[in-house]
Amino acid sequence: MKITQRPTSKINDVDFNNLVFGSTFTDHMFQCDFVDGKWKExxxxxxGPMQIEPSAKVFHYGQAVFEGMKAFKDDDGNAFLFRPEDNWARINKSxxxxxxxxFPKEYFMDGMRKLLTMDNDWIKSGDGNxxxxxxxxxxTQNxxxxSPSNAYRFMIICAPAQAYYSGKVKVVFAQKFSRAADGGVGFAKAAGNYAAQFYPTNLAKADGYDQIVWTDANTHEYLEEAGTMNMFFRVGDTLLTAPTNDRILDGITRKSIIKLAQEAGVTVEVRPVSVAEIKEAAQKGKLLEMFGAGTAAVVVPVESFAHDGVDHKLPSDVSDSYAQxxxxxxxxxxxxxxxxxHGWRVKI
Known part of the structure; x- marks a missing residue:
């Protein structure tokens, strides 16, 4: 692996107490090009900036996928990744x-370890960091x-982060727009999936909501996922979440929460969850919690949801909160x- 060290670090210019998510980046980045049918060194x-021609196919046909991961540091200064092999498998699936x-597993794992070792000081201890x-x-083919490109660039960039959401969120259940359809790319972390949801999400934000909870494209009767997270619903003491399919991302945080809940003795039902049953549960006082789960968001409680123009507020005083x-x-x-x-934590 070829390494070019930055002469001086930017880290002293960063206010780690006032970070805007995903806008400050570390000193180094990893890159590897696919040319002539194989990945190079x-x-x-x-x-820093890189040069790319305006005819590069990513700009015209949207061949771009990504992953979201985090590194954490304990109070003794040891740094860890969380389920990194799942991310490698998922980006290749996408x-x-x-x-x-x-992308080769050894390039992914070895490259990330080296990158994080070089930028280790950017990983801060403390809950939420x-x-x-x-x-x-x-x-990258010009x-x-x-047609598909015959050249690609794989990269890894890193940004110090704090909480993605600072508190509870308000959501609206989708009734018109769709995030993904059967046979499409909803299960992949394709860049275009996120571009397509920005417009309806902006409309929702204009009405006072933070996120849309997407429903199935055919009937809009079944709840799927939100823009940045998978969704969980607590009805009584049972935890519900939609199964993964062509339309729903196989979230790593989602899988982890399902496992932790099952081990804690909580009944978890992974099945289609209808809008009607969640509205009925809310009206009867049985919907105790709703929360999102994702790498960036971690776990985010929902304050209220809207459907058919009616807001349904969730209880604010639930004992033994599953989200917490x-x-x-x-x-x-x-x-x-x-x-x-479980072998989820991997030391860097």
Missing amino acids: PEIVPY SARLAIPE SLYIRPFVIA GVSA RFKKALNDIQYNRAADH
Whole structure:
């Protein structure tokens, strides 16, 4: 691996107490090009602009996928990743759907370890602090013919982060717009999935909501996921979440919470969840919690949801909150405060 060190670090110019999520980046970045049918030698270089032609296919046909990961540091200064092999497997699953060549596991894992070792000081200890890691791949072949690219660049950039959401959120259930359809790319972390939801999300924000909870494209009768997180619903003492399919991202935080809840003796039902049953549960006082789960967001409680122009407020005084309990259990593993019986925590 070729390494070019930045002469002086930018870290002293950063106010780590006032970070805007995803806008401040560390000293270095990882990159590797796919040319002539194979991935070339990876390299780590100083973070900065790169030159790319306006005819690069990523700009015209959207061949771009990404991942979201985090590194955490315990109170003794040890740094850890959380389930990194799942991210490697998922970015390759996303890549395959967009006709992008899969990235070698050793390049991914070794490159990330080296990058995070070099930028270790950017990973801060303390609850809520983390280093957000963004692996991504883009099509770089020049030309505007409508065909898959024959050249790609795989990159990893990192940004110090604090909480994505500072409190509870208000959501609206989708009734008109759709995030994804059967047979499409909803299960992939494709860049275009997020671009397509910005417009309806802006409309929702104009009406006072933070996120849309997407429903199935055919009938809008079944709840799926929100723009930045998978969704969980607590009805009585049962935790509900939609199954993954062509339309729903196989969230790593989602899988972890399901496992932690099952181990805690909570009944978890992974099945289609209808709008009607959640509205009925809310009206009868049985909907005790709703929360989102994702790498950036971690666990975010929902204050209220809207459907058919009616807002439904969730209880604010639930004892033994599942959102709080499983966020703590997850964070305790990530920050090395609790034993990891699953092999999720990987020391850098």
